[in-house]
Amino acid sequence: MIEIDRVSKAYDTRVVVDDLSLSVPEGAFCVLLGPSGCGKSTILRMINRLAPFDAGVIRVGGEDVREVPPEILRRRIGYAIQATGLFPHWRVEDNIATVPRLLGWPRRRVRDRVEELLQLLRLDPETYRRKYPHQLSGGEQQRVGVARALAADPDLLLMDEPFGALDPVTRLALQGEVLRIQQQTKKTVIFVTHDIEEALRLASVIAIVERGRLAQWGTPLDILENPASAFVAEFVGGEGIGLHLLALRKVADRLRPDETADGEPLPSETSLRDALAAMTRRRTDRLPVVDAAGRPLGAITLGDLVR
Amino acid sequence: MRVRDALASPVLWVGVLFVALLVGMPELRPVFHWAFPAVKEPVFERTSFVALWLSHAGMVAAASLAASIIGVGLAVFATRPAGRDFRPIVNVLATIGQTFPPAAVLALAVPAIGFGPEPTIVALFLYGLLPVIENALAGLDGVPPAVRDAAEGMGLSPWQMLRDVELPLAMPAILAGVRVSVTIAIGTATIGSTVGALTLGTPIFDGLAGNKLPFVIQGAVLVALFAILTDMLFARLDRRLRALPETPFGR
Numbered sequence: 119m120i121e122i123d124r125v126s127k128a129y130d131t132r133v134v135v136d137d138l139s140l141s142v143p144e145g146a147f148c149v150l151l152g153p154s155g156c157g158k159s160t161i162l163r164m165i166n167r168l169a170p171f172d173a174g175v176i177r178v179g180g181e182d183v184r185e186v187p188p189e190i191l192r193r194r195i196g197y198a199i200q201a202t203g204l205f206p207h208w209r210v211e212d213n214i215a216t217v218p219r220l221l222g223w224p225r226r227r228v229r230d231r232v233e234e235l236l237q238l239l240r241l242d243p244e245t246y247r248r249k250y251p252h253q254l255s256g257g258e259q260q261r262v263g264v265a266r267a268l269a270a271d272p273d274l275l276l277m278d279e280p281f282g283a284l285d286p287v288t289r290l291a292l293q294g295e296v297l298r299i300q301q302q303t304k305k306t307v308i309f310v311t312h313d314i315e316e317a318l319r320l321a322s323v324i325a326i327v328e329r330g331r332l333a334q335w336g337t338p339l340d341i342l343e344n345p346a347s348a349f350v351a352e353f354v355g356g357e358g359i360g361l362h363l364l365a366l367r368k369v370a371d372r373l374r375p376d377e378t379a380d381g382e383p384l385p386s387e388t389s390l391r392d393a394l395a396a397m398t399r400r401r402t403d404r405l406p407v408v409d410a411a412g413r414p415l416g417a418i419t420l421g422d423l424v425r
Numbered sequence: 426m427r428v429r430d431a432l433a434s435p436v437l438w439v440g441v442l443f444v445a446l447l448v449g450m451p452e453l454r455p456v457f458h459w460a461f462p463a464v465k466e467p468v469f470e471r472t473s474f475v476a477l478w479l480s481h482a483g484m485v486a487a488a489s490l491a492a493s494i495i496g497v498g499l500a501v502f503a504t505r506p507a508g509r510d511f512r513p514i515v516n517v518l519a520t521i522g523q524t525f526p527p528a529a530v531l532a533l534a535v536p537a538i539g540f541g542p543e544p545t546i547v548a549l550f551l552y553g554l555l556p557v558i559e560n561a562l563a564g565l566d567g568v569p570p571a572v573r574d575a576a577e578g579m580g581l582s583p584w585q586m587l588r589d590v591e592l593p594l595a596m597p598a599i600l601a602g603v604r605v606s607v608t609i610a611i612g613t614a615t616i617g618s619t620v621g622a623l624t625l626g627t628p629i630f631d632g633l634a635g636n637k638l639p640f641v642i643q644g645a646v647l648v649a650l651f652a653i654l655t656d657m658l659f660a661r662l663d664r665r666l667r668a669l670p671e672t673p674f675g676r
Binding site: 163166168188189190191192193197199200201202203204205206207216217220263266276 | 569571572573574575576577578579580581582585590593594
């Protein structure tokens with residue numbers, strides 16, 4: 119569990135973080151969301167003490183981060199950033215092995231762990247182990263960056279806009295990987311982004327940050343349904359909130375059981391947004407719904423989407 | 426294949442030419458006789474060229490080694506949090522060392538240290554400091570901020586950061602500075618002969634004083650070849666350094 123308790127930081131007279139409190143439960147995927155310069159990166163960097171703070175306490179697993187020597191603290195927390203920061207003079211395997219080696223793991227264990235992580239990030243170990251960062255594409259570099267952050271199996275992972283510089287297709291793929299890994303390993307993730315779509319796709323909880331303050335805190339659905347302020351409503355999409363809501367809900371939520379319709383059926387796990395897209399493309403207002411095994415469950419109509 | 430590569434390398438041929446002239450200059454007596462019939466003893470023979478070169482190279486090595494160690498040390502210090510305030514002073518010191526003409530350093534050093542190789546080494550050291558400091562600073566500044574951030578965020582200590590990240594990444598730039606410094610020192614060391622140091626400049630100054638052009642040519646050609654050969658060896662070292670990356674954490 120990560121507790122940020124009344125933390126503030128000012129540079130001269132400019133307040134970057136203002137009396138901010140936040141507690142992230144274990145195993146949560148927490149996204150810090152806000153516009154550029156709102157202080158969300160600073161908050162993230164305070165957790166592993168890359169950024170100083172003037173007042174308040176930050177506790178990781180009950181331990182005040184200022185009571186632990188910074189190097190020891192950081193080796194226990196995974197850290198991935200947008201520019202990857204891969205060491206250009208080290209091979210992929212050495213980059214991934216950074217923290218395990220700092221922790222003095224035996225050679226054998228480091229080697230096995232590197233192999234395991236390359237596979238976890240879907241990079242073929244034999245192909246990638248010996249490459250240098252400059253020989254990789256942007257997406258591959260970021261996969262290595264994530265593998266490196268996970269290397270010593272930290273309970274907490276800090277990610278600072280890790281996919282901000284990637285093209286949309288690569289970004290979507292990496293979001294999928296991170297979500298899958300997080301769900302498999304139940305690690306706590308704190309993830310900074312300014313991209314609302316990315317936040318909705320990944321987050322179990324979202325903290326919206328506005329000028330160094332916490333503007334709202336809740337599940338993606340909470341925030342879309344009940345924006346706490348005009349700022350939040352505007353930031354999460356204004357009228358576009360409707361589409362985000364469709365993306366979060368499933369066909370199963372709006373199903374008309376036992377009714378039927380013609381055409382190619384939708385799986386019940388389809389999002390309402392994809393259902394809308396399917397209806398629009400097929401020029402129909404009614405589609406049949408099936409379960410994961412393909413058994414008919416019922417139907418959904420255009421009107422159900424917006425009910 | 427390897428033999429062919431070696432034979433095709435200009436380093437080898439410049440090296441062979443240099444050693445041949447160093448050892449075999451007296452054998453060229455007939456050539457110099459023919460070219461300069463007016464000069465009675467056309468080959469410099471007061472001291473052997475090998476002895477001159479050893480003394481010359483020794484002074485350059487001592488001065489450049491000291492300039493490299495102290496120059497890199499100052500650059501590292503000036504880029505640490507504790508030393509950041511001293512950075513302008515380090516820059517100024519290095520620039521003063523460079524703008525002070527070596528001849529003036531010699532003139533000032535002789536009364537303090539006396540004649541011989543020592544004042545020459547001091548002059549070469551001061552003169553060679555600037556390229557090392559400037560390049561080392563550029564190299565250390567050139568470490569990408571994201572790499573520093575990631576290194577710090579993963580828990581490298583300041584010392585590990587310097588040893589495993591900053592210095593290896595700055596090494597090509599540092600080497601370039603040392604290369605400039607050494608090459609300049611080889612040329613500049615010749616003036617040490619004016620204060621009693623034995624260098625390849627000795628025949629040059631003897632030749633100028635005694636109006637013996639062949640001496641000047643012999644000294645100048647050897648100094649030039651020595652400088653070119655050294656520069657070529659540095660170029661080779663640089664290529665090797667870029668091709669062979671570090672293994673992390675000294676393993």
